[in-house]
Amino acid sequence: MVVGRGRNELKILVLNFLVDHGESTAQDISLGIGEELHNVSNALLRCKRGQLVKRRKDYFRKGYHTFGYSITQKGRDRLDYYRTKDQAPPTQAA
Numbered sequence: 001m002v003v004g005r006g007r008n009e010l011k012i013l014v015l016n017f018l019v020d021h022g023e024s025t026a027q028d029i030s031l032g033i034g035e036e037l038h039n040v041s042n043a044l045l046r047c048k049r050g051q052l053v054k055r056r057k058d059y060f061r062k063g064y065h066t067f068g069y070s071i072t073q074k075g076r077d078r079l080d081y082y083r084t085k086d087q088a089p090p091t092q093a094a
Helices: 007-019 028-033 037-049 073-087
Strands: 054-062 063-073
Touching: 007 028, 007 037, 007 054, 007 063, 007 073, 028 063, 037 054, 037 063, 037 073, 063 073
Parallel strands: none
Antiparallel strands: 054 063
16 A cells, blocks of 8 residues: 555546556456555545446456446546646746
8 A cells, every 4th residue: 555645646546547448346446556455445436426437236247246437528537637737837826
């Protein structure tokens, strides 16, 4: 686990993973980004509540039913916002 992570960093990692890999399970994302499963699951829940991802309940993987997550257009827009925000020069306080 990474200590001192910003509040949006895990969300950005999750959204980037979904853009690159399409519909995935929380376990797939966890293994792909190297983060603990419970942290990824919590990030996905927050993203779902914010309508940044959608969850498909009938996703069938490796012999059992699980949830499949995919990014929404709102999630893509938010990811674009985070990318441009990170590239913007810092503002100077007067």
